[in-house]
Amino acid sequence: xxxxxxxxxxxxxxxxxxxxxxxxxxxxxxxxxxxxxxxxxxxxxxxxxxxxxxxxxxxxxxxxxxxxxxxxxxxxxxxxxxxxxxxxxxxxxxxxxxxxxxxxxxxxxxxxxxxxxxxxxxxxxxxxxxxxxxxxxxxxxxxxxxxxxxxxxxxxxxxxxxxxxxxxxxxxxxxxxxxxxxxxxxxxxxxxxxxxxxxxxxxxxxxxxxxxxxxxxxxxxxxxxxxxxxxx
Amino acid sequence: xxxxxxxxxxxxxxxxxxxxxxxxxxxxxxxxxxxxxxxxxxxxxxxxxxxxxxxxxxxxxxxxxxxxxxxxxxxxxxxxxxxxxxxxxxxxxxxxxxxxxxxxxxxxxxxxxxxxxxxxxxxxxxxxxxxxxxxxxxxxxxxxxxxxxxxxxxxxxxxxxxxxxxxxxxxxxxxxxxxxxxxxxxxxxxxxxxxxxxxxxxxxxxxxxxxxxxxxxxxxxxxxxxxxxxxx
Numbered sequence: 001x002x003x004x005x006x007x008x009x010x011x012x013x014x015x016x017x018x019x020x021x022x023x024x025x026x027x028x029x030x031x032x033x034x035x036x037x038x039x040x041x042x043x044x045x046x047x048x049x050x051x052x053x054x055x056x057x058x059x060x061x062x063x064x065x066x067x068x069x070x071x072x073x074x075x076x077x078x079x080x081x082x083x084x085x086x087x088x089x090x091x092x093x094x095x096x097x098x099x100x101x102x103x104x105x106x107x108x109x110x111x112x113x114x115x116x117x118x119x120x121x122x123x124x125x126x127x128x129x130x131x132x133x134x135x136x137x138x139x140x141x142x143x144x145x146x147x148x149x150x151x152x153x154x155x156x157x158x159x160x161x162x163x164x165x166x167x168x169x170x171x172x173x174x175x176x177x178x179x180x181x182x183x184x185x186x187x188x189x190x191x192x193x194x195x196x197x198x199x200x201x202x203x204x205x206x207x208x209x210x211x212x213x214x215x216x217x218x219x220x221x222x223x224x225x226x227x228x229x230x231x232x
Numbered sequence: 233x234x235x236x237x238x239x240x241x242x243x244x245x246x247x248x249x250x251x252x253x254x255x256x257x258x259x260x261x262x263x264x265x266x267x268x269x270x271x272x273x274x275x276x277x278x279x280x281x282x283x284x285x286x287x288x289x290x291x292x293x294x295x296x297x298x299x300x301x302x303x304x305x306x307x308x309x310x311x312x313x314x315x316x317x318x319x320x321x322x323x324x325x326x327x328x329x330x331x332x333x334x335x336x337x338x339x340x341x342x343x344x345x346x347x348x349x350x351x352x353x354x355x356x357x358x359x360x361x362x363x364x365x366x367x368x369x370x371x372x373x374x375x376x377x378x379x380x381x382x383x384x385x386x387x388x389x390x391x392x393x394x395x396x397x398x399x400x401x402x403x404x405x406x407x408x409x410x411x412x413x414x415x416x417x418x419x420x421x422x423x424x425x426x427x428x429x430x431x432x433x434x435x436x437x438x439x440x441x442x443x444x445x446x447x448x449x450x451x452x453x454x455x456x457x458x459x460x461x462x463x464x
Contacts, residue, residue: 022301
Protein backbone atom coordinates (compact mmCIF):
# COMPACT_ATOMS: atom_id res chain seq x y z
CA UNK A 1 0.00 0.00 0.00
CA UNK A 2 2.43 2.56 -1.32
CA UNK A 3 2.86 4.10 -4.75
CA UNK A 4 4.42 2.14 -7.58
CA UNK A 5 8.16 2.52 -7.88
CA UNK A 6 9.49 5.36 -10.02
CA UNK A 7 11.14 2.87 -12.32
CA UNK A 8 7.99 0.86 -12.90
CA UNK A 9 6.85 0.44 -16.49
CA UNK A 10 3.22 0.22 -17.56
CA UNK A 11 2.03 -3.36 -17.24
CA UNK A 12 0.74 -5.06 -20.36
CA UNK A 13 -3.02 -5.52 -20.12
CA UNK A 14 -2.63 -9.28 -20.22
CA UNK A 15 -0.55 -9.24 -17.04
CA UNK A 16 -3.05 -7.33 -14.93
CA UNK A 17 -5.39 -10.24 -14.29
CA UNK A 18 -2.50 -12.29 -12.95
CA UNK A 19 -2.03 -9.65 -10.30
CA UNK A 20 -5.46 -10.02 -8.74
CA UNK A 21 -4.93 -10.56 -5.03
CA UNK A 22 -7.61 -13.25 -5.01
CA UNK A 23 -9.37 -14.84 -7.98
CA UNK A 24 -12.97 -13.61 -8.12
CA UNK A 25 -12.31 -10.41 -6.17
CA UNK A 26 -11.68 -7.10 -7.99
CA UNK A 27 -8.68 -6.33 -5.75
CA UNK A 28 -5.57 -5.41 -7.72
CA UNK A 29 -1.92 -5.75 -6.75
CA UNK A 30 1.10 -4.11 -8.36
CA UNK A 31 4.46 -4.97 -6.94
CA UNK A 32 8.13 -4.33 -7.38
CA UNK A 33 11.40 -3.46 -5.68
CA UNK A 34 12.31 0.15 -4.99
CA UNK A 35 15.37 1.41 -3.10
CA UNK A 36 15.82 -1.89 -1.31
CA UNK A 37 12.20 -2.24 -0.33
CA UNK A 38 9.70 -4.74 -1.68
CA UNK A 39 6.53 -2.80 -2.31
CA UNK A 40 3.08 -4.23 -2.93
CA UNK A 41 0.61 -1.60 -4.03
CA UNK A 42 -2.84 -2.99 -3.39
CA UNK A 43 -6.17 -1.35 -4.08
CA UNK A 44 -9.73 -2.61 -3.93
CA UNK A 45 -10.24 -2.18 -7.68
CA UNK A 46 -13.51 -1.40 -9.42
CA UNK A 47 -16.93 -2.83 -8.80
CA UNK A 48 -17.34 -5.44 -11.54
CA UNK A 49 -20.96 -4.50 -12.21
CA UNK A 50 -21.01 -0.72 -11.67
CA UNK A 51 -17.45 0.12 -12.72
CA UNK A 52 -16.76 2.58 -9.88
CA UNK A 53 -13.92 2.32 -7.36
CA UNK A 54 -14.69 0.01 -4.42
CA UNK A 55 -14.56 2.67 -1.73
CA UNK A 56 -15.58 2.27 1.91
CA UNK A 57 -14.87 0.17 4.94
CA UNK A 58 -16.04 -3.25 3.76
CA UNK A 59 -13.80 -3.30 0.67
CA UNK A 60 -10.90 -1.76 2.58
CA UNK A 61 -11.16 -4.37 5.34
CA UNK A 62 -11.39 -7.24 2.87
CA UNK A 63 -8.42 -6.20 0.76
CA UNK A 64 -6.35 -5.47 3.87
CA UNK A 65 -7.10 -8.91 5.24
CA UNK A 66 -6.39 -10.67 1.93
CA UNK A 67 -3.13 -8.72 1.59
CA UNK A 68 -1.97 -9.53 5.12
CA UNK A 69 -2.73 -13.21 4.55
CA UNK A 70 -1.03 -13.49 1.18
CA UNK A 71 1.73 -10.86 1.32
CA UNK A 72 2.68 -10.72 5.03
CA UNK A 73 3.69 -7.03 4.97
CA UNK A 74 6.05 -5.57 7.58
CA UNK A 75 4.20 -2.26 7.33
CA UNK A 76 0.93 -1.08 5.82
CA UNK A 77 0.71 2.45 4.44
CA UNK A 78 -2.94 3.35 3.91
CA UNK A 79 -2.72 6.28 1.49
CA UNK A 80 -5.76 8.17 0.32
CA UNK A 81 -7.82 11.31 0.18
CA UNK A 82 -9.83 12.80 3.02
CA UNK A 83 -12.08 15.65 3.98
CA UNK A 84 -10.50 18.16 6.35
CA UNK A 85 -11.91 20.41 9.06
CA UNK A 86 -10.77 24.02 8.78
CA UNK A 87 -11.78 24.51 12.43
CA UNK A 88 -8.93 22.08 13.18
CA UNK A 89 -6.50 23.82 10.82
CA UNK A 90 -6.87 21.69 7.69
CA UNK A 91 -6.57 23.19 4.21
CA UNK A 92 -6.94 21.79 0.68
CA UNK A 93 -3.82 19.83 -0.31
CA UNK A 94 -2.55 19.34 3.24
CA UNK A 95 -1.19 15.85 3.86
CA UNK A 96 -1.81 14.32 7.28
CA UNK A 97 -0.27 11.40 9.11
CA UNK A 98 -3.03 10.13 11.40
CA UNK A 99 -2.18 9.75 15.08
CA UNK A 100 -5.45 7.97 15.89
CA UNK A 101 -8.33 6.47 13.93
CA UNK A 102 -11.98 5.86 14.87
CA UNK A 103 -15.37 5.28 13.22
CA UNK A 104 -18.11 7.91 13.27
CA UNK A 105 -21.08 5.99 11.85
CA UNK A 106 -21.26 2.90 14.03
CA UNK A 107 -23.57 3.93 16.87
CA UNK A 108 -24.34 1.05 19.25
CA UNK A 109 -25.78 2.56 22.44
CA UNK A 110 -25.18 -0.48 24.67
CA UNK A 111 -22.32 -0.32 27.20
CA UNK A 112 -18.99 -1.60 25.77
CA UNK A 113 -20.62 -2.20 22.37
CA UNK A 114 -20.52 1.61 22.01
CA UNK A 115 -16.71 1.51 22.34
CA UNK A 116 -16.48 -1.42 19.91
CA UNK A 117 -18.51 0.58 17.38
CA UNK A 118 -16.33 3.68 17.65
CA UNK A 119 -13.23 1.48 17.47
CA UNK A 120 -10.65 4.11 18.47
CA UNK A 121 -7.10 2.98 17.82
CA UNK A 122 -3.67 4.60 18.09
CA UNK A 123 -1.80 4.19 14.83
CA UNK A 124 1.75 2.83 14.66
CA UNK A 125 3.99 5.57 16.04
CA UNK A 126 6.57 6.97 13.60
CA UNK A 127 8.22 9.87 15.46
CA UNK A 128 11.16 10.05 13.06
CA UNK A 129 8.95 10.30 9.98
CA UNK A 130 7.17 13.20 11.68
CA UNK A 131 10.45 14.84 12.62
CA UNK A 132 11.96 14.60 9.15
CA UNK A 133 9.02 15.06 6.78
CA UNK A 134 6.67 17.96 6.33
CA UNK A 135 3.45 16.20 7.31
CA UNK A 136 0.68 17.47 9.54
CA UNK A 137 -0.59 15.32 12.39
CA UNK A 138 -4.23 14.82 13.31
CA UNK A 139 -6.87 12.31 14.24
CA UNK A 140 -8.74 10.51 11.47
CA UNK A 141 -12.42 9.59 11.59
CA UNK A 142 -13.87 7.01 9.18
CA UNK A 143 -17.37 6.42 7.85
CA UNK A 144 -19.04 4.94 4.78
CA UNK A 145 -20.64 8.17 3.58
CA UNK A 146 -19.02 10.94 1.57
CA UNK A 147 -21.37 13.48 3.14
CA UNK A 148 -21.73 14.20 6.86
CA UNK A 149 -25.05 13.85 8.67
CA UNK A 150 -25.67 15.64 12.01
CA UNK A 151 -25.15 12.29 13.80
CA UNK A 152 -21.83 11.82 11.98
CA UNK A 153 -20.80 15.37 12.84
CA UNK A 154 -21.41 14.82 16.53
CA UNK A 155 -19.39 11.58 16.48
CA UNK A 156 -16.56 13.22 14.53
CA UNK A 157 -16.41 15.97 17.17
CA UNK A 158 -16.27 13.29 19.87
CA UNK A 159 -13.47 11.61 17.92
CA UNK A 160 -11.63 14.97 17.93
CA UNK A 161 -10.90 14.41 14.23
CA UNK A 162 -9.08 16.76 11.87
CA UNK A 163 -9.58 14.56 8.81
CA UNK A 164 -12.43 12.31 7.68
CA UNK A 165 -12.14 9.41 5.25
CA UNK A 166 -14.01 6.25 4.24
CA UNK A 167 -11.44 3.51 4.91
CA UNK A 168 -8.82 4.24 7.58
CA UNK A 169 -10.40 2.80 10.74
CA UNK A 170 -11.36 -0.39 8.89
CA UNK A 171 -7.79 -0.88 7.66
CA UNK A 172 -6.56 -0.22 11.22
CA UNK A 173 -9.03 -2.76 12.66
CA UNK A 174 -7.74 -5.54 10.41
CA UNK A 175 -4.07 -4.55 10.76
CA UNK A 176 -4.48 -4.57 14.54
CA UNK A 177 -6.09 -8.01 14.45
CA UNK A 178 -2.94 -9.43 12.89
CA UNK A 179 -0.49 -7.14 14.73
CA UNK A 180 0.68 -5.54 11.49
CA UNK A 181 1.98 -1.97 11.93
CA UNK A 182 -0.10 0.48 9.90
CA UNK A 183 0.23 4.20 9.14
CA UNK A 184 -2.28 6.48 7.46
CA UNK A 185 -1.32 9.20 4.99
CA UNK A 186 -4.34 11.29 4.02
CA UNK A 187 -4.45 14.28 1.67
CA UNK A 188 -7.26 16.82 2.00
CA UNK A 189 -9.50 17.14 -1.09
CA UNK A 190 -12.36 19.05 0.51
CA UNK A 191 -13.18 21.14 3.55
CA UNK A 192 -16.01 19.47 5.43
CA UNK A 193 -16.90 22.54 7.50
CA UNK A 194 -16.57 24.87 4.49
CA UNK A 195 -19.03 26.41 2.07
CA UNK A 196 -18.79 24.13 -0.97
CA UNK A 197 -20.73 20.86 -1.44
CA UNK A 198 -18.41 17.95 -0.60
CA UNK A 199 -18.88 15.91 -3.80
CA UNK A 200 -18.25 18.95 -6.03
CA UNK A 201 -15.18 20.11 -4.07
CA UNK A 202 -13.83 16.56 -3.90
CA UNK A 203 -14.02 16.07 -7.68
CA UNK A 204 -12.63 19.56 -8.37
CA UNK A 205 -9.50 19.00 -6.26
CA UNK A 206 -8.94 15.29 -6.75
CA UNK A 207 -6.24 15.41 -9.44
CA UNK A 208 -4.10 18.12 -7.81
CA UNK A 209 -4.42 16.63 -4.34
CA UNK A 210 -3.62 13.14 -5.60
CA UNK A 211 -0.31 14.59 -6.85
CA UNK A 212 0.40 16.03 -3.38
CA UNK A 213 -0.44 12.64 -1.86
CA UNK A 214 1.82 10.88 -4.38
CA UNK A 215 4.70 13.18 -3.42
CA UNK A 216 4.14 12.71 0.31
CA UNK A 217 3.90 8.94 0.12
CA UNK A 218 7.04 8.79 -2.04
CA UNK A 219 8.86 10.81 0.63
CA UNK A 220 7.61 8.42 3.31
CA UNK A 221 8.77 5.40 1.31
CA UNK A 222 12.14 7.04 0.61
CA UNK A 223 12.51 7.71 4.34
CA UNK A 224 11.66 4.10 5.18
CA UNK A 225 14.25 2.77 2.72
CA UNK A 226 17.24 1.33 4.60
CA UNK A 227 15.62 1.56 8.04
CA UNK A 228 14.10 -0.88 10.51
CA UNK A 229 10.43 -0.53 11.47
CA UNK A 230 11.57 0.53 14.94
CA UNK A 231 13.53 3.43 13.44
CA UNK A 232 10.49 5.06 11.90
CA UNK B 233 -23.72 -20.35 8.94
CA UNK B 234 -26.50 -22.51 10.31
CA UNK B 235 -27.16 -23.80 13.84
CA UNK B 236 -25.09 -26.64 15.29
CA UNK B 237 -26.54 -30.08 14.67
CA UNK B 238 -29.00 -31.43 17.27
CA UNK B 239 -26.63 -34.26 18.05
CA UNK B 240 -23.64 -32.01 18.65
CA UNK B 241 -21.91 -32.32 21.99
CA UNK B 242 -20.27 -29.43 23.84
CA UNK B 243 -16.73 -29.01 22.60
CA UNK B 244 -13.93 -29.29 25.16
CA UNK B 245 -12.40 -25.87 25.77
CA UNK B 246 -9.05 -27.07 24.45
CA UNK B 247 -10.58 -27.84 21.07
CA UNK B 248 -12.11 -24.41 20.51
CA UNK B 249 -8.89 -22.69 19.53
CA UNK B 250 -8.31 -25.27 16.84
CA UNK B 251 -11.57 -24.22 15.30
CA UNK B 252 -10.59 -20.62 14.70
CA UNK B 253 -11.26 -19.92 11.04
CA UNK B 254 -7.94 -18.05 10.81
CA UNK B 255 -5.16 -17.82 13.40
CA UNK B 256 -5.15 -14.33 14.89
CA UNK B 257 -8.77 -13.56 14.08
CA UNK B 258 -11.51 -14.05 16.70
CA UNK B 259 -13.74 -15.85 14.17
CA UNK B 260 -15.05 -19.18 15.44
CA UNK B 261 -16.13 -22.25 13.51
CA UNK B 262 -18.15 -25.20 14.73
CA UNK B 263 -18.81 -27.97 12.28
CA UNK B 264 -20.42 -31.34 11.92
CA UNK B 265 -22.68 -33.55 9.84
CA UNK B 266 -26.44 -33.38 10.23
CA UNK B 267 -29.05 -35.24 8.18
CA UNK B 268 -26.65 -35.77 5.30
CA UNK B 269 -25.44 -32.16 5.25
CA UNK B 270 -22.03 -30.90 6.25
CA UNK B 271 -22.64 -27.81 8.33
CA UNK B 272 -20.09 -25.18 9.28
CA UNK B 273 -21.40 -22.73 11.82
CA UNK B 274 -19.23 -19.66 11.67
CA UNK B 275 -19.51 -16.50 13.73
CA UNK B 276 -17.27 -13.47 14.10
CA UNK B 277 -16.54 -14.20 17.76
CA UNK B 278 -15.79 -11.66 20.45
CA UNK B 279 -13.56 -8.62 20.29
CA UNK B 280 -10.32 -9.75 21.95
CA UNK B 281 -9.88 -6.47 23.84
CA UNK B 282 -13.46 -5.44 24.66
CA UNK B 283 -15.07 -8.87 24.97
CA UNK B 284 -18.27 -7.99 23.08
CA UNK B 285 -19.58 -9.76 19.99
CA UNK B 286 -18.00 -8.54 16.74
CA UNK B 287 -21.18 -7.15 15.21
CA UNK B 288 -21.45 -5.04 12.06
CA UNK B 289 -20.53 -5.08 8.40
CA UNK B 290 -16.73 -5.17 8.59
CA UNK B 291 -16.57 -8.28 10.77
CA UNK B 292 -19.40 -9.94 8.83
CA UNK B 293 -17.66 -9.31 5.50
CA UNK B 294 -14.31 -10.58 6.79
CA UNK B 295 -15.65 -13.80 8.28
CA UNK B 296 -17.79 -14.44 5.20
CA UNK B 297 -14.76 -14.02 2.96
CA UNK B 298 -12.51 -16.19 5.14
CA UNK B 299 -15.22 -18.87 5.27
CA UNK B 300 -15.77 -18.89 1.51
CA UNK B 301 -12.02 -19.18 0.95
CA UNK B 302 -11.42 -21.96 3.45
CA UNK B 303 -14.71 -23.88 3.51
CA UNK B 304 -16.12 -23.41 -0.04
CA UNK B 305 -19.78 -23.56 1.03
CA UNK B 306 -22.54 -24.50 -1.42
CA UNK B 307 -24.92 -22.19 0.43
CA UNK B 308 -24.58 -19.48 3.06
CA UNK B 309 -27.37 -19.01 5.59
CA UNK B 310 -26.91 -15.67 7.34
CA UNK B 311 -29.02 -16.07 10.48
CA UNK B 312 -29.47 -13.30 13.00
CA UNK B 313 -31.67 -10.80 14.71
CA UNK B 314 -33.14 -7.65 13.21
CA UNK B 315 -35.28 -4.66 13.91
CA UNK B 316 -38.71 -4.74 12.25
CA UNK B 317 -41.02 -2.03 10.95
CA UNK B 318 -44.60 -2.40 12.17
CA UNK B 319 -45.68 -0.11 9.32
CA UNK B 320 -44.57 -2.97 7.06
CA UNK B 321 -46.29 -5.65 9.16
CA UNK B 322 -43.39 -6.84 11.32
CA UNK B 323 -43.97 -8.01 14.91
CA UNK B 324 -41.64 -9.18 17.69
CA UNK B 325 -40.56 -12.80 17.09
CA UNK B 326 -41.46 -12.82 13.39
CA UNK B 327 -38.85 -14.60 11.27
CA UNK B 328 -38.14 -13.18 7.81
CA UNK B 329 -36.46 -14.57 4.75
CA UNK B 330 -35.01 -11.52 2.97
CA UNK B 331 -35.92 -11.12 -0.70
CA UNK B 332 -33.46 -8.23 -1.19
CA UNK B 333 -30.68 -6.58 0.78
CA UNK B 334 -29.21 -3.07 0.69
CA UNK B 335 -27.19 -0.66 2.85
CA UNK B 336 -28.77 2.42 4.44
CA UNK B 337 -25.70 4.23 5.83
CA UNK B 338 -23.39 4.48 2.82
CA UNK B 339 -24.36 7.79 1.24
CA UNK B 340 -22.10 8.71 -1.70
CA UNK B 341 -23.86 11.48 -3.68
CA UNK B 342 -21.86 11.05 -6.90
CA UNK B 343 -23.56 9.34 -9.86
CA UNK B 344 -23.08 5.54 -9.88
CA UNK B 345 -21.11 5.71 -6.60
CA UNK B 346 -24.53 6.31 -4.99
CA UNK B 347 -25.71 2.92 -6.31
CA UNK B 348 -22.49 1.23 -5.19
CA UNK B 349 -23.02 2.64 -1.69
CA UNK B 350 -26.59 1.42 -1.44
CA UNK B 351 -25.52 -1.96 -2.83
CA UNK B 352 -28.98 -3.40 -3.50
CA UNK B 353 -28.91 -7.10 -4.26
CA UNK B 354 -31.53 -9.80 -4.83
CA UNK B 355 -30.88 -12.73 -2.52
CA UNK B 356 -30.71 -16.32 -3.76
CA UNK B 357 -34.29 -17.31 -4.64
CA UNK B 358 -35.73 -20.19 -2.62
CA UNK B 359 -39.37 -20.45 -3.72
CA UNK B 360 -39.84 -23.93 -2.26
CA UNK B 361 -38.57 -22.93 1.18
CA UNK B 362 -41.09 -20.08 1.12
CA UNK B 363 -43.89 -22.41 -0.01
CA UNK B 364 -43.22 -25.04 2.65
CA UNK B 365 -42.09 -23.10 5.71
CA UNK B 366 -43.89 -20.47 7.74
CA UNK B 367 -41.53 -17.56 7.08
CA UNK B 368 -42.40 -13.99 6.24
CA UNK B 369 -40.79 -12.30 3.24
CA UNK B 370 -39.42 -8.77 3.20
CA UNK B 371 -36.55 -6.56 2.17
CA UNK B 372 -33.60 -6.21 4.53
CA UNK B 373 -31.62 -3.00 5.05
CA UNK B 374 -28.20 -3.06 6.70
CA UNK B 375 -26.22 -0.46 8.62
CA UNK B 376 -23.54 -0.31 11.30
CA UNK B 377 -25.67 1.42 13.92
CA UNK B 378 -28.19 -0.16 16.28
CA UNK B 379 -30.19 3.06 16.35
CA UNK B 380 -31.69 4.85 13.35
CA UNK B 381 -30.80 8.44 12.45
CA UNK B 382 -33.11 10.54 10.24
CA UNK B 383 -30.69 9.97 7.32
CA UNK B 384 -30.82 6.20 7.93
CA UNK B 385 -34.61 6.32 8.11
CA UNK B 386 -34.88 8.05 4.77
CA UNK B 387 -32.54 5.48 3.16
CA UNK B 388 -34.42 2.58 4.75
CA UNK B 389 -37.66 3.94 3.28
CA UNK B 390 -35.96 4.19 -0.12
CA UNK B 391 -34.79 0.58 0.33
CA UNK B 392 -38.45 -0.38 1.00
CA UNK B 393 -37.20 -2.44 3.95
CA UNK B 394 -39.30 -4.41 6.42
CA UNK B 395 -36.34 -5.50 8.54
CA UNK B 396 -33.08 -3.77 9.52
CA UNK B 397 -29.90 -5.49 10.63
CA UNK B 398 -26.16 -4.81 10.93
CA UNK B 399 -24.64 -7.51 8.69
CA UNK B 400 -26.84 -8.84 5.87
CA UNK B 401 -25.86 -6.60 2.94
CA UNK B 402 -22.16 -7.04 3.74
CA UNK B 403 -22.51 -10.84 3.74
CA UNK B 404 -24.42 -10.58 0.45
CA UNK B 405 -21.71 -8.37 -1.08
CA UNK B 406 -18.98 -10.92 -0.36
CA UNK B 407 -21.12 -13.95 -1.28
CA UNK B 408 -21.98 -12.26 -4.59
CA UNK B 409 -18.29 -11.55 -5.29
CA UNK B 410 -17.57 -15.27 -5.20
CA UNK B 411 -20.93 -16.39 -6.70
CA UNK B 412 -21.90 -18.25 -3.53
CA UNK B 413 -25.68 -18.52 -3.03
CA UNK B 414 -26.75 -16.80 0.22
CA UNK B 415 -30.03 -16.57 2.09
CA UNK B 416 -30.89 -14.36 5.05
CA UNK B 417 -33.02 -15.53 7.98
CA UNK B 418 -33.74 -12.65 10.35
CA UNK B 419 -35.82 -12.73 13.55
CA UNK B 420 -37.34 -9.50 14.85
CA UNK B 421 -36.15 -8.46 18.34
CA UNK B 422 -37.42 -4.88 18.31
CA UNK B 423 -39.85 -2.63 16.51
CA UNK B 424 -37.92 0.26 14.98
CA UNK B 425 -41.00 2.44 14.41
CA UNK B 426 -42.44 1.59 17.84
CA UNK B 427 -42.46 3.34 21.20
CA UNK B 428 -39.63 1.58 23.07
CA UNK B 429 -35.93 2.49 22.87
CA UNK B 430 -34.22 0.03 20.50
CA UNK B 431 -31.38 -1.07 22.80
CA UNK B 432 -33.77 -1.79 25.69
CA UNK B 433 -36.29 -3.66 23.55
CA UNK B 434 -33.50 -5.61 21.82
CA UNK B 435 -32.02 -6.84 25.09
CA UNK B 436 -35.46 -7.60 26.54
CA UNK B 437 -36.48 -9.86 23.64
CA UNK B 438 -33.14 -11.33 22.65
CA UNK B 439 -33.41 -14.70 24.42
CA UNK B 440 -36.96 -15.50 23.33
CA UNK B 441 -36.41 -14.33 19.76
CA UNK B 442 -33.14 -16.26 19.48
CA UNK B 443 -35.18 -19.39 20.25
CA UNK B 444 -37.61 -18.53 17.44
CA UNK B 445 -34.66 -17.96 15.11
CA UNK B 446 -33.10 -21.27 16.18
CA UNK B 447 -36.37 -23.09 15.38
CA UNK B 448 -36.73 -21.39 11.99
CA UNK B 449 -33.16 -22.04 10.91
CA UNK B 450 -33.44 -25.67 11.98
CA UNK B 451 -36.56 -25.97 9.81
CA UNK B 452 -34.67 -24.42 6.88
CA UNK B 453 -31.76 -26.82 7.34
CA UNK B 454 -34.15 -29.79 7.66
CA UNK B 455 -35.84 -28.69 4.43
CA UNK B 456 -32.51 -28.41 2.63
CA UNK B 457 -31.46 -31.91 3.70
CA UNK B 458 -31.58 -34.30 0.74
CA UNK B 459 -32.17 -31.57 -1.85
CA UNK B 460 -30.12 -29.84 -4.54
CA UNK B 461 -29.55 -26.09 -4.32
CA UNK B 462 -31.78 -25.69 -7.37
CA UNK B 463 -34.65 -27.40 -5.53
CA UNK B 464 -34.79 -24.80 -2.79
